[in-house]
Structure formats: C-alpha cells, structure tokens
Amino acid sequence: MSLDRTSIDVPPGRSGTVQVTIAVPPSAARGERYGVIWAQAGARPDAAHTVRIVNRVGIRVYLDIGPGGEPPSDFEIGELTPMRAPDGRPQLLALVHNTGERALDMSGTLSLSDGPGGLRAGPFAADLGVTLLPDTSAPVNVTLDQRMPDGPWKAELTLMSGMVKRTVSATLTFPRAGAGLPVPPDSGLLSLFGVIGGLVALLVAVAVLAVRLRRRRAAVG
Incomplete structure (x- = not known):
C-alpha cells in the first residue's frame, strides 16, 4: 500500500483526503487480506515536556483477492x-x-x-x-x-x-x-417448522385452487 502524501494539515472541524493505492502482485493467492491505514498527530517532547503524546486513528482494510466476487459471509x-x-x-x-x-x-x-x-x-x-x-x-x-x-x-x-x-x-x-x-x-x-408449515400451506392452497378451477370448467362445459 502506498499513499499520495505522507502528511496532511487538517484544521479543526475540517477534513482532508489521502489517496491510497494497493498493488496486488499477480502471484497473490485467493483469499481475504487484512490491513490498516494509520493517521496520527503528536506533540514532540521539549525541555518542558519530556512525554510525547500521540493521537492515532485507523481505517481498516479488507482486501479480497481472486475471481468470483467477494467471499461469502455467515x-x-x-x-x-x-x-x-x-x-x-x-x-x-x-x-x-x-x-x-x-x-x-x-x-x-x-x-x-x-x-x-x-x-x-x-x-x-x-x-x-x-x-x-x-x-x-x-x-x-x-x-x-x-x-x-x-x-x-x-x-x-x-x-x-x-x-x-x-x-x-x-x-x-x-x-x-x-x-x-x-x-x-x-x-x-x-x-x-415455519418453512415446512409455509410450504404445506402453499401446497394446500394450490390444490384447493386447482379443484375450484376444474369444477368451474366442468360447469361451463
């Protein structure tokens, strides 16, 4: 994975965009790969502050490799x-x-x-x-x-x-x-049981409808 830039200045309450490129080698095996893209901001230590504070947030990466669409989830x-x-x-x-x-x-x-x-x-x-x-x-x-x-x-x-x-x-x-x-x-x-019951009810309804149609045709004839 590569980024179009390695740093970005984001004012308070605003947002910024960084483009990410994922280069998959031709020899990569089929399956799902996991990764993360980190963004962090930190205060550098100085003479008055010897502890460095770092705030970090990440975006998860789920990369599906191989033909046939994404793998099934269940x-x-x-x-x-x-x-x-x-x-x-x-x-x-x-x-x-x-x-x-x-x-x-x-x-x-x-x-x-x-x-x-x-x-x-x-x-x-x-x-x-x-x-x-x-x-x-x-x-x-x-x-x-x-x-x-x-x-x-x-x-x-x-x-x-x-x-x-x-x-x-x-x-x-x-x-x-x-x-x-x-x-x-x-x-x-x-x-x-619900599926079986629904199928049984459907079959009964179809049978009843077929009998009624036959009776109507016989009456018309």
Whole structure:
C-alpha cells in the first residue's frame, strides 16, 4: 500500500483526503487480506515536556483477492448462557462462530419479554469486542441493568455483520451469582417448522385452487 502524501494539515472541524493505492502482485493467492491505514498527530517532547503524546486513528482494510466476487459471509449463534457479573449485574453470553470466509465485525441487541408480571426490557446493546476471523469463535456479551428480576424471561438476541443478520431466542433465568446453565436457542427449529408449515400451506392452497378451477370448467362445459 502506498499513499499520495505522507502528511496532511487538517484544521479543526475540517477534513482532508489521502489517496491510497494497493498493488496486488499477480502471484497473490485467493483469499481475504487484512490491513490498516494509520493517521496520527503528536506533540514532540521539549525541555518542558519530556512525554510525547500521540493521537492515532485507523481505517481498516479488507482486501479480497481472486475471481468470483467477494467471499461469502455467515455465522452461527450457539448456546445462550445467563450469568451474573461480579458487581451483580445480569449478563447474557452467546458463542458466535464465523462459518463464512470473511472477517466479521459484530453488532446487535438483546430484547427481553414475558418476564415476571409480563415485564419487557431492552433492547440492550451486544458487545463482541474483537473482529471475528473466518472459522473462529468468540463470545458475545450483553450486560443488563442490575435492577432486572431474575426471570424467567424470553430472550431474543439479534446479531449482524454487514448485510448478514441472525436472530435466536430462548427462555432463561438469570442466576443469583456466577454462571447459569447454557440454554440452546430454539429459533433454528422454529424457523425450520415455519418453512415446512409455509410450504404445506402453499401446497394446500394450490390444490384447493386447482379443484375450484376444474369444477368451474366442468360447469361451463
């Protein structure tokens, strides 16, 4: 990677543009490469200031190499584990596995419903904390308000990365301390039943329509 200039003066509240050129050698193998372009500003130490202060910001680079368009992105959400933080706040931990061929930057929310007395809460922001590389797993942690009742709750967790979005749900209760028992999400099974049910309903509707059309033709004839 090369830049058209190595420094730029940016007044307060303004912006500037630097052109970046990425030269990919013909022998490069297919796949995704990762990099970063840093921009930093610092105060040089002098006789009165012996500590140098540096402010730095980076732009991530995801470079896809090879024919056929960009690699597919996908992920799976595993078991949901209710737990308590050391300060007593309830938390939900979900293990996410990157099943695609691109790095993922996760975001998402947790919503609670059907709680004690019909309470609802959320959405609460989910925090992954790292970039999830292909074929790796990392925990997603959601921290809730300390005043939340233990439950039981119906938890619905929605995570996304770019255009890929997955939602799972489960019924769980937060423990008084430590980690509770992992709960398998039930949305995958429900989704499967929903698809099958939709197909069955469609086939029934087509059959009914065909019978009616035959009857009308017979009546006309």
